[in-house]
Amino acid sequence: MRIGEIDIHPIADGTFRAGPGYFGDHVTAHGHEDLFTRYGKAWLPIGCFLVRTGSRVILIDAGMGPEMRDDGDRRLLVGGQLLVGLRAAGVGVEEIDAVICTHLHADHCGWLFDATAAAVFPNAEIWIGAPDWQHFVQDPNVWMFDHIRHGLQNVDGSRLRLIADDTTVAPGVDIIMTPGHTPGHLSVIVSSGAHRVLILGDAIVCPVQLDEPTWRSIGDVDPDLAARVRERLFRELEGDNTYGVGAHFPELRFGRVLAGQMRRWIG
């Protein structure tokens, strides 16, 4: 995907297998066999997005890292491929000058630090929603991988960008706050002229939520707020020149909402 002079390159770090129960106890595969395609489960990516402007190399989300987490029928996360994908795109870890984490769930910050809590991207600023810092990093009762928490607690302060309001990262790359899935969840707008791409993290987990507005995510910290923000974002995606993609959209395909009597997703 190209927006003006800015290149957006999706990279899958691994696989996110979601059973219907991931989207809520009331959800079944019935009528959605096109999503739950194999063993009654959806096989979705753990997505990251490499954004290259004329002057900056920005990574949006840092995957799961070489780790896995098995929550049984509802969710299985297996990461590990981000660095392969970066290499295939011709980008070394030292060239990344900013990592924007849409939020601090394990499958979005996993490559920030290695198992010894050393920085994987040694020259990168790390952008995080400040309420996520408080919710995850500062509260020992909220689960994170230990090496990620330690890495964040010890990160060089000059590299850390904690933000609470909409912010510009680089010309054509802006952050908007989209809380609900997590308290400090953020999304990124890449734009040039009238053309925009919204990189949504988990603010919309899957386009199926357009047709099924009661489908949530078991990860939603505030499900009601998450649902309201999701609807706001779907409305943004009704714009003619606006496309969106989430970290777990099937095949990391960009799409938009066709407005009208029967709104529908076109990817």
Ligand SMILES: [Zn+2]
């Ligand atoms: Zn996620």
